[in-house]
Amino acid sequence: MSAKTLRHLIVIGLIALWEILPRTGLIPELFLPSLSSTLRAGWNEAPEYGHALAVTLYEVAISMAIACGGGILLGAIVGSLPRPRVLIMPMVSSLYAVPLVILYPVFTVWLGIGTESKIAFASIYGFLPTMLATAAGIQTIDPQLILAARSMGATMSQRLVRVIIPAAIPTVLSGLRVGGALVIVGVVVSEMLISSAGIGYLISRYRTILDSPHVFAGVLLVLFMAMAFNALIKWIERKAAIWQTGTRAGQSAADDVGSGAVQPAT
């Protein structure tokens, strides 16, 4: 049996257990409501969840644009110029280790409990790894490639467009993968902490009234959102960077490592 089929079987098995364990009473419905009751709860409150999803997606989209756009731009500058690299990189690297969620209450004081504070927090949260990866991607380009392009008469701008950017794409994408996942985490976590709308808010509100099926319906939605994002990044990677790992074996290894790396600590 291939690893892929085995993986699918495990997922199917887990889903089945999710349905069976609560139904047989082995696990109380309060701790883990069955899959069917979770889906029913979500379906019954579909408009509420739909609205919450819209709010969350909006926040994620804006934060993603700021975090990824800004991260790539600044990372490219920092990565290609030695002086800002020496100044900024150590700071950014140590900042990366700080649990930024401690800043969130400050953001709510500055920006209120609406979407602005979520966007600000998630943007900063996702910005750092994107920037670090882009800077690393630019720095680690094989100088031999640039030399070869020069020997063929490539001008400065031709080197940038035809060599530096394509060569940096794989590293930048791996940064986007982590940065984008952190944006989703940032938005949902900040909604759960202090807010009045969004999926995180719904999860948090239903939890306080111990309505487990509705909590898990929200959890499922976040799960789907993260999976959709992951699928999107994978699709872009396949389109843009087939050459990244060279071999098929290397490609699947990178998949495994990559998806493991998107589970950050909050």
Next chain:
Amino acid sequence: MQPLANVTPLKPPPRAGAIEVKNVGQIFKTSTQDVVALDSVSLEIKPGRFVVLVGPSGCGKSTLLMMMAGLRQQTTGTITINGAPIPKPDPDRVGVVFQEASLFPWLTAEENVEFPLALRGVAKAERRAKAQEALKLVGLDGFGKRHPHELSGGMKQRVSIARGLVQDPPVLLMDEPFAALDEQTRMTMGDELLRIWSATGKTVVFVTHSLTEAVYLADEVIVMSARPGRIVDHLQVPLPRPRTYEMLSGDAFGTLRDRIWRHIRKSA
């Protein structure tokens, strides 16, 4: 038979280049001292010759090659290719082949070969035709759609050579092109290079660490010494062409290799 005067030949005569290096010196400035990498190097390479540069590490042979390519400027002296200096890379006059991995991994073999043409805005169809021709010349007909990671080390170097030749430059400079290949592939690639060279009639300057490779390939071997880099010997290889594997064990071959080795041992 006399050729008819009004018939144009099917193939234009091979474009070969003359290289002249006069009193070239290179000084690297470091914070503590000035390092003389090359000290007053002069040499003349006639069109169509296969010239190999050998010498210990740090003798400046690669530096000299980079200067001929216009990728680096000498501190003193002049270098001319077909009579004109080369202040910056000029792919119309000089093609360069590097050691390894200088193919762009995100492009296919034929896109890699087309790269120098694309830089100058050559139309797609013409680019493709020229790349096909160059790939055919290096024996890679039918491999154009593959990416570098789908090619063996020897095939990658063939693509590099095709890329160096695609603009039909009179001079081909090669910086240890086979250094990363295994022994067998290296021998095969040497023969392939000689075949391509005799088919195109280019002037080739080839840098290597391998004395056997030097004698096997060259018309002339230029031996350099380190610190400061200078030419200590310039010898002709009178072995007939085509070169064969049997020559490697012959007396003439051994004598030449010994002579080079003595120079290198002295300076190392």
